[in-house]
Amino acid sequence: MNTNQVKPPKVKTGTPGMKIAAQIARILVGVVFVFSGLIKLNDPVGTQIKLEEYFEVFAQDLPLLHDFFMALVPLTLGLSVFLCAAEVVLGVALLVSYRPRLTSWIILLLVSFFTFLTFYSAYFNKVTDCGCFGDAIKLTPWTSFGKDIVLMVLILFIIGHRNRFRAANTGWIVFLTTVLSVALGIYAIMYLPPLDLLPYAVGKSVPDQMKPSEPLRYKYIVERGGKTFEFEQYPSDTTYKFKQMVLVNENAKPKITDYRVWTEESDFTQQTFEGNKLFVIIKETKDFDSGTITAIRALVNGLKNTNVEPQILTSVSDDDIKRFRQEYQLDIPYYKADATVLKTIMRSNPGTWLLSNGLVKGKWHHNATPEAGEVIGLVK
Template sequence: MTLTTLIIGVAITSALITGLMMARKQEIKNPLISYLQNFTGVLFIFSGVVKAIDPLGTAYKMEQYFSQFEVTFSETALSFIAPIFPALATISIAFSVFMIVFEIVLGVMLILGNRPKFTAWAFFLLVFFFLILTGFTYLTGYVPNDVNFFAFGSWSSFNEANMKVTDCGCFGDFLKLKPKISFFKDVFLMIPAILFVWKSKDMHQLFTKKTRMFAALGTTVLFTAFSLYNFVYDLPIVDFRPFANGVDVRTGKAEQVAKVSEAPIFFIYRNPQDTTEMKQFSDEELDKIPEGWEYFDRIQDKIETSKLFDFVNIQGKTISKTTYLMYDTGDGEPYLELSPEDTLDGLEPGWVLVNTKEDEQVIDADVSEQILNNPNPHFMIVCHDLKKTNKSAFATKIATLQKEAEAKGMEFYAVVGKVGTEEVEEFQKGMGIDFPFYIADDILLKTIVRSNPGIVLWKDGKIIHKWHYRHLPTLEEINVTYLK
């Protein structure tokens, strides 16, 4: 779905609601205001519901905003505001659930016309809040990395790489919008927001006051419970992310890597006589570079990629095997050992290959390709934050699954974020865990599974299934259901 198709769907739905109201002779004081009530109400309900399916996604996004706001304000005269944002980050999940439910309830109140003046101002303030987020996301593209956002005189031309938060999360992972589109969407929504405040007396009201009140209250209770279900009790009921069940991560990543590598490269040259004059040339146009011009930079067309592209840099201990060739003259002299990197040049006559020796060393390496290329079923335990993970899940369900899996010869390992090697070793020792632990970017791990810990069953580069730690089945049940 695109934003255009979404807007068309919302517009048609709103027209049908407005038409039904007119057919039932509901009191409509201002047809335009009534239509806008229905339009914004439907839009907010839809936007809130797709985020309620995955409230942790919104929480993680708000953590990014709070982190950037802290840095931004700490360098200004408003530095006294900066400490607020780390405090908000500690309650980002509660904050996000509140905002999601509030958005849905506000959508219902707009359609029903519940408490017009309050609803009008609440809508205005919420849209203004969204405008701050999307505006910050988009406008930081004009702010060089070494410049504060509020140093407006030092802004430069737009560069997407400068953006501190890459997308606003307006529709969660269901629909990704470019920051510019998100920003202007909220600019547009300020029009009905201002109209509602100005013309709140013209807003329609459906049913009785008591009915409207119970509808708002019921919506609050229902979607608070629904939001909590989707991360406290289980994984989101619908997975909009790239690492959904059944996704072939290896193939998807390979396709994206190929697209990026094939993206056209352009070379930028500038006139030494006038350094503001620059031109870009493709590979085929290099012979057209004016004589005397200087190379300045090179750029590559940006290819849209998903988090599949970022399935890299999973660091862990792995075994490096080296085979040494053992040569002997047969006269009792010591063996001559040659590694695969050595050559036979200069080897004296009479030396005969008599044996080989395997040498194993444990080294640090990126094991992401090893994971993707494992043809056998294997389990990945994902912990984006080892300090906050549910330790009882490790001690009970995960420990049981590990024993069952290893008895069947299935590989079993954990991938964790936000820690160093010492913290991992301390955790393993404290929990009595002997399976391997790898370290990866916590944002990648949050994207893979919305549980801490979460359990992922892989096979041949494909995600077979994922589980919240509260709903981890036995290996026998997994074999029957997913590995027939």
């Protein structure tokens, strides 16, 4: 009798399919993080504005921590660059398998933080645009929250299969990514976003964007006998009960809905679209480098008796702007605009913005104020 027992076949742990799925998840999360981080690093001041909104909301909703959150507001620009650069660096680290276990856990913590913010926005209807992909892709709060939940599931899947990833000697790539990411953020702060995705960018017509790109079309949702019906035109049958009117071509809505310029006496919006206007945008009359006004004053003086009319756009009080004009010898008229609109038009304070019959011909950070000849050449 043969006493040798037949050994059972060796069972392989895992399957090739799961390994492939884990690799796909790693690539997807890495690409999303790199894309999201780069879009926001292109405009870190935009992310700063969103962080300020969140901290101000938290300060209001959590009175016991009011002082703590308000103390964070002055730090938001640095925090913006840090978070945006971290997204890019972590995404690249995941893609090149740099310390995948540690990277995955850090990404999980970061996504948990973002998930909390997007849920708070969606559930309480606060900060209704999270800025997840900057101004490149606008997401509703619940869509943003859903996106973060998907990312969370993918990251947990990656962590669960972390033993399938081999660490690679790619530290130099992660280091180089860190340097370049921070450099991009600093450049965007010092000289405006390299890629302007805002509706007031060079080459865009402001008055055209204040109108629908095509006639708006709606569908009417009505009810009768417990059943719901949809019509492109509202039915004349009075037995139908109105429930809802839904816009069909959402993308045709005006891109600009809040641009308005005024004086104490009248609305000046339409006049800003007539002829050539160089607007010196002043969002605040304090906490800025006063040395930058020298170049702006030289530009304004150089435009006298030309076909370009310099004017000030500001959201500060009349007393403040009058004192500012006198102190810095800016003898040009001023007009009022909404503070949020000015933040959207210009990321620097001050800055200059050139319109020719409503078409944006130029936009300059105060660190790159042009000469009068350059401005005149753009509107010939």
